[in-house]
Amino acid sequence: MLDKERTRIAVLGTLAEFHREPIPYDMSALLELVVDISPDLLCLDMTQEQWLSGLFTDLPPEYREALLPLAHQTDIVVVPIGGGHPPVKPEAGGWRGKAIEWLRGQIGSLQRAAPSPDAINQGWRHHAANWLYSATRRLAGIKASKAIRKHTDHLTEEALNVARRDPNARMLVVVNVQYCHIIRERLRAYKDMEVLSYTDL
Amino acid sequence: MTTYLLVFANSNLHRAAWQALLGSQPGISVAGAAGELAQIASFQLPSPAAILVDVPSVQAEWVREIRATLAHAGLLLLVDSYDLNETIDLLRAGATGLIVRDSSVGDLARGIIAASRGEIVLPQQLATKALVALARGEAGQEERSVSLTEREQEVLYLLAQGHTNKDIAQSLFLSVRTVEAHLRNIYGKLSVTSRTEAALWAVNRGYVLKDQAASLGDIT
Numbered sequence: 001m002l003d004k005e006r007t008r009i010a011v012l013g014t015l016a017e018f019h020r021e022p023i024p025y026d027m028s029a030l031l032e033l034v035v036d037i038s039p040d041l042l043c044l045d046m047t048q049e050q051w052l053s054g055l056f057t058d059l060p061p062e063y064r065e066a067l068l069p070l071a072h073q074t075d076i077v078v079v080p081i082g083g084g085h086p087p088v089k090p091e092a093g094g095w096r097g098k099a100i101e102w103l104r105g106q107i108g109s110l111q112r113a114a115p116s117p118d119a120i121n122q123g124w125r126h127h128a129a130n131w132l133y134s135a136t137r138r139l140a141g142i143k144a145s146k147a148i149r150k151h152t153d154h155l156t157e158e159a160l161n162v163a164r165r166d167p168n169a170r171m172l173v174v175v176n177v178q179y180c181h182i183i184r185e186r187l188r189a190y191k192d193m194e195v196l197s198y199t200d201l
Numbered sequence: 202m203t204t205y206l207l208v209f210a211n212s213n214l215h216r217a218a219w220q221a222l223l224g225s226q227p228g229i230s231v232a233g234a235a236g237e238l239a240q241i242a243s244f245q246l247p248s249p250a251a252i253l254v255d256v257p258s259v260q261a262e263w264v265r266e267i268r269a270t271l272a273h274a275g276l277l278l279l280v281d282s283y284d285l286n287e288t289i290d291l292l293r294a295g296a297t298g299l300i301v302r303d304s305s306v307g308d309l310a311r312g313i314i315a316a317s318r319g320e321i322v323l324p325q326q327l328a329t330k331a332l333v334a335l336a337r338g339e340a341g342q343e344e345r346s347v348s349l350t351e352r353e354q355e356v357l358y359l360l361a362q363g364h365t366n367k368d369i370a371q372s373l374f375l376s377v378r379t380v381e382a383h384l385r386n387i388y389g390k391l392s393v394t395s396r397t398e399a400a401l402w403a404v405n406r407g408y409v410l411k412d413q414a415a416s417l418g419d420i421t
Contacts, residue, residue: 035227038228040376040377040378040379041374041376069307070227072307072308072311073226073227073228073306073307073308073310073311073314074227074228074310074311074314075202075228075314075367075370075377077367077370077371077374077375077376077377078371079374162374165374165375166374166375166376166379168376168378168379168382169375169376169378169379170376
């Protein structure tokens with residue numbers, strides 16, 4: 001298959017409430033990044049119902065305050081690819097719960113100290129955060145892992161459906177950073193998808 | 202793609218305010234501002250371009266003059282409120298769209314981008330009524346068989362409802378470029394050269410909801 005027949009797709013990770021803090025990857029940096037990329041389709045982790053209702057209060061701040069207003073006034077088309085509300089944060093009782101809290105603190109420190117959006121989305125910091133996220137899920141038990149699996153499976157399948165419906169579009173999937181690594185890996189398994197870094201989209 | 206904007210406003214303060222506000226919006230570059238019709242001719246606006254007209258009372262004659270001077274630019278007029286008859290007069294004079302003064306900045310920016318592509322910028326219901334009224338003034342077109350794909354029919358239907366390309370793309374969850382490609386195919390199949398002609402073709406063939414058509418009886 002020729003490259004030109006493959007859909008160009010990138011997955012960008014976001015940090016929810018952290019974007020409101022004075023960190024290099026704050027809300028303005030995210031906005032600037034997406035303005036520069038100017039994707040044709042912006043796939044977001046929200047349901048069709050949320051999109052159609054126009055009530056975005058349940059959505060993370062980076063969607064509400066940056067990406068949805070940007071898409072409204074530009075040619076960027078929003079595509080809701082979520083199948084339900086994202087899984088709740090992994091939790092457990094006793095020492096496991098304390099360990100999860102500690103790991104979450106480490107993830108927060110890693111992400112707050114990241115010098116750029118790139119450092120959040122690739123490189124050692126990104127892989128370390130992935131490992132820590134994975135550890136929190138293992139500590140929380142099989143249910144937490146299954147919930148994440150189901151959620152990311154749905155996001156991946158919907159992104160694939162969107163790509164196949166409009167194969168010439170440049171697609172940017174913007175999801176919480178804890179899912180982006182998983183979604184990228186799954187998308188890479190499909191020969192008709194060209195998974196790129198968001199900087200190369 | 203950047204849309205190049207020329208602001209036409211009577212007062213200095215309005216011109217400065219529009220330049221400051223709209224120059225910071227993504228996808229828009231303010232190429233200049235004019236306060237008199239004669240100044241407009243001096244601007245070389247690259248495509249895609251739009252002119253935002255902010256004057257207390259827009260005259261169809263002005264619209265014709267601006268249109269004659271900068272034919273390739275979309276012409277978006279700020280109005281206090283929407284009036285169907287005035288809208289039709291202004292569209293016939295060459296306006297691309299009208300937008301009310303209490304719109305949000307996002308809606309205005311979106312309207313400027315759409316107008317620069319020659320898309321009719323109006324609230325959807327008013328756009329449908331205006332298209333129907335304009336279609337009534339059109340000479341009957343020769344009937345011929347046209348075979349449109351299901352997707353092309355969807356796109357044409359939304360076009361006839363007065364939607365912009367972005368609205369159509371958002372409704373169908375397709376990229377704007379893909380919608381543009383569908384429109385090019387539609388124009389070819391219908392043997393028309395513009396979206397207005399395509400929309401009028403569609404309106405003449407009933408691509409308007411029945412309840413909308415019923416409410417249009419009083420339009421003359």
